Amino acid sequence: MELRQLRYFEVVAEELHFGRAAARLLIAGPSLSQQIMALERDLGVKLFVRDRRSVALTPAGAALLPDVRALLESAGNLRRRAERLSGAEPVRIGYVNWLPADLIARTSGVAQLHVDAWVVPSHAQAARVADGSLDLAIAWVRKTDVAQHALSAKLLGADRLYAVSTGEDTTPVRARDVVVLVDEDTTSWYSWNVYAEELARDTGAQIMRINDGGITGPAFFDHVRAVGRPAVNSPKGQTITLPSDLTARPMIDPAAIWTWSLLCRENETRPAVLAAVDALTGGATDLGIHEDGIWLPMDDPYRRTR
Numbered sequence: 001m002e003l004r005q006l007r008y009f010e011v012v013a014e015e016l017h018f019g020r021a022a023a024r025l026l027i028a029g030p031s032l033s034q035q036i037m038a039l040e041r042d043l044g045v046k047l048f049v050r051d052r053r054s055v056a057l058t059p060a061g062a063a064l065l066p067d068v069r070a071l072l073e074s075a076g077n078l079r080r081r082a083e084r085l086s087g088a089e090p091v092r093i094g095y096v097n098w099l100p101a102d103l104i105a106r107t108s109g110v111a112q113l114h115v116d117a118w119v120v121p122s123h124a125q126a127a128r129v130a131d132g133s134l135d136l137a138i139a140w141v142r143k144t145d146v147a148q149h150a151l152s153a154k155l156l157g158a159d160r161l162y163a164v165s166t167g168e169d170t171t172p173v174r175a176r177d178v179v180v181l182v183d184e185d186t187t188s189w190y191s192w193n194v195y196a197e198e199l200a201r202d203t204g205a206q207i208m209r210i211n212d213g214g215i216t217g218p219a220f221f222d223h224v225r226a227v228g229r230p231a232v233n234s235p236k237g238q239t240i241t242l243p244s245d246l247t248a249r250p251m252i253d254p255a256a257i258w259t260w261s262l263l264c265r266e267n268e269t270r271p272a273v274l275a276a277v278d279a280l281t282g283g284a285t286d287l288g289i290h291e292d293g294i295w296l297p298m299d300d301p302y303r304r305t306r
Helices: 003-015 018-025 029-043 059-086 103-107 122-131 143-148 186-203 217-227 271-281
Strands: 048-050 055-057 090-095 112-115 136-139 151-160 162-166 179-183 206-210 246-252 255-265
Touching: 003 018, 003 029, 003 059, 018 029, 055 059, 090 122, 090 271, 103 112, 103 271, 122 136, 122 151, 122 186, 122 255, 136 271, 143 151, 151 271, 162 217, 179 186, 179 217, 186 206, 186 255, 206 217, 217 246, 246 255, 255 271
Parallel strands: 090 112, 090 136, 179 206
Antiparallel strands: 048 055, 136 255, 151 255, 162 246
C-alpha cells in the first residue's frame, strides 16, 4: 500500500467517476483502475461498486475514507514539519519510475528535496515543471520538448534496454530480430511509443500494437510468451523480476539506450533549485551513451551529431 494509492482512492471517492478522477490525477483511466484494484487487494476489501453507468463506495470504502484522509493529512504535516526543521528551502521533484538511490544524500545541505507522490508519464512531468507545479523532474525528453516548454535538461541516468524471450538462451539478439510493443493508450505511454516507433524504423524491429497496458508487468510477460520472438523490455519494467520461464538477452546491432534527464525551468533563479541541479548532475559522465554501437533517438538531447 502506497500513499499515492490512498490519494487515488480519495479522488475517486470524491468524483465517483474514474474518468474525472483520472483527469484530476493526470493519469490514464486504466492505470487508475489498476491502482485501485491493487489497493483493494492489499487492504482485503472492496472499496467501490462499479458498473457501466455508475461508481459507488462500498460500506467498507465509506468507513475507511475518513481514515485515509486523516492519514494523507498526517503525511503532509510530517513533510512540512521536516522541511521547517531542516532549515533548507524545499524543492519539489517529480519522477516517472526511476530515482537515483542516493538522491537525498546528494542534495542534503543544499535543499530540502520533496519527492512528489504523483508518478505520471515523462511528458506530463515535463509540463508540470514548465507550469511551476514542480521545480525539478526526472524524465525522458526530446530536444523538441525542452524547447517547447523552455526547459533545461541535464543527463542524469541511462538505461541500456534488453530483450526478453522464452527459454534459456541468453545470447545477444540483434535489434532487427526483436519485437517492440506500442500501446494504444497514448496518455500513459506517449513517450515510450515515440521512442519505440523510431527504434523500429531505424533498426527494422517489428512493432506489435497492443491495448492492454502490457508494456510492463505480467501482461508484458504474456505478450512475450505469445509472440514467440524476443521483445524489448521498457525502462518502466526493468525493476520487475523475470518469471522462471523467461530470459533476459542483450540487444545489439545496435544497443538501444533510454536517457533520463533532470529537468528544470530554463529561467530558474532560485538558489536551492540550482544547487540541487548541480548536486545531482555535477559529477555525471556520459554513462556510456556515446560508445560505438549505441542507438539514441534522433531528437535525444544527448545524441552527438556526426
